[in-house]
Amino acid sequence: MAKPPKKPGGKTAATTTGDMPQIDIGLSAGDRSKIADGLSHFLADSYTLYLKTHNFHWNITGPMFNSLHVMFEGQYTEEWTALDAIAERIRALGYRAPGSYAAFARLSSIEDAEVADDSDWREMVRQLVLGNEAVCRTARKVLKTADNAGDDPTVDLMTQRLNIHEKNAWMLRSLLA
Template structure:
């Protein structure tokens, strides 16, 4: 039997000026955002370990910079879900159900160009998810969530651009 995707579970007695319905919608969007962000973090870290070829030094260092920054951001996203009164997803199974970033070939089957291409696509996916969160947060007057997602959007747009430039 397939596991059912459940809605975020609300903590009791939350009154922060955002309705329960809006907080639930935002928390759901943040859960997808967290899953995409975690999946991209894991893929970036994996490629850091497994990159080979003439771009090794450059990409090994670039990937490390990116995954370290991404790791810190994961905590901020999860804590925002908690501040809204909901449980943050935190397992591979949950992230797999929520993420829009697909797993592709194993790193030992990829050259550096394909790794970079996949990270461009992953960063772009995180950007699209961030935009959805921003829209929901702005509609509910949730400035902290909109600010967090906007800051993450800026980082991931920059990463996508930097990685894309390597392929030109």
């Protein structure tokens, strides 16, 4: 039977059941819980924005079709890849990542709105600006919580996501100028 791992200083880490050690990554359980909760909201916002961007990619029509179709594809592809990193960070903190439409609807701050006219590219772009900005606001909350707890990996993840979503919001907003 394997022995529980040693804590720094030679003490044995506490175990929950059998040989499964408790999470001891240098963050308190309370901090991990707060950060994971914030990341769950961030994941929900990110997924909702991804879905909205993909929807607009599929359904755009009219004179802006080609340029927006390509722009939306680049954005939703990048957003899709990021979802995995966010969910895996929640898991690394010891919590279950939300993964259902019901959970995302409950946790997201982004309105799930359709555009009635598929050629109304301005409304699609406006909604994506608002969605990217909402993701940024949620990321800033998580970043502050993680920074206060000394959770550098989450701070790094939120900084990367902020950079991307602020740039996307700026590029989309520029289309409306």
